[in-house]
């Protein structure tokens with residue numbers, strides 16, 4: 292298995308040999324994995340155009356001060372489909388789209404003012420809407436557009452979907468909500484890659500591993516403290532920069548179509564391929580849920 296310094300050297304070499312610097316859009320780029328991705332891409336390829344999206348303006352300004360003149364920030368609450376529709380109109384080019392927005396929400400039943408399950412709005416519906424809105428730019432990318440949704444490609448399992456409560460309108464648990472998010476991300480990239488008009492685009496669902504980020508900081512202490520202790524004892528967690536190197540490694544070698552990526556940027560091969568009926572049902576549900584917010 293490749294070590295981080297090997298993939299870093301190969302990433303730097305590939306990125307520096309590109310004919311034109313890539314346009315990289317990072318949703319959830321103000322913290323954690325997204326922040327690490329922004330700074331790592333900038334270090335490997337200072338000419339890359341990096342746009343970070345999030346709500347925290349002061350965190351964004353700190354990152355922009357490191358990105359220099361090729362960095363930009365778009366402020367938005369991306370749990371709201373209306374905001375995603377508005378801000379995507381400001382984006383004029385994208386070769387790599389990183390979807391790393393997220394929270395760990397203990398209230399699995401919370402809904403946004405657009406009446407979408409809050410966790411799924413961040414982990415799934417909003418991600419699909421970003422892809423949909425930016426697909427014309429991704430298809431036109433001279434590098435071949437790349438989309439990476441950072442969540443958990445190792446645990447996605449279509450058998451855990453409750454097909455009668457896809458949008459979690461009726462009561463659900465934390466576990467059901469995360470299982471839906473993981474499996475939906477798995478299936479939707481399979482669906483999008485199967486569309487002939489997307490043949491120039493690579494769709495990736497990634498598992499980043501344990502990454503040292505503030506995502507668990509708002510959890511109740513009885514979950515947060517044992518989690519921190521476990522991470523400290525096992526030393527399994529990596530820095531956001533290390534995670535970014537492996538993700539960039541995976542992105543740069545991803546072929547057209549869809550890919551399930553592990554924490555080393557390698558393909559996960561033992562995945563269940565969803566059947567056509569499941570993909571169609573998920574797509575119809577997703578399209579209906581997102582479209583309903585457009586009026």
Ligand SMILES: NC(=O)c1ccc[n+]([C@@H]2O[C@H](COP(=O)([O-])OP(=O)(O)OC[C@H]3O[C@@H](n4cnc5c(N)ncnc54)[C@H](OP(=O)(O)O)[C@@H]3O)[C@@H](O)[C@H]2O)c1
Nearest residue numbers: 319321322323324345346347368369392393501502504506
């Ligand atoms: N860290 C890990 O070990 C790990 C492991 C597996 C999967 N993941 C997944 O990876 C993703 C990123 O996690 P992370 O650890 O990097 O978390 P993080 O450090 O907390 O970053 C989350 C990002 O999401 C953005 N965000 C959250 N809610 C938002 C909203 N309503 N509108 C706009 N932006 C919003 C935050 O931006 P603002 O605060 O600026 O709004 C921030 O940039 C998550 O989906 C997480 O579930 C993480």
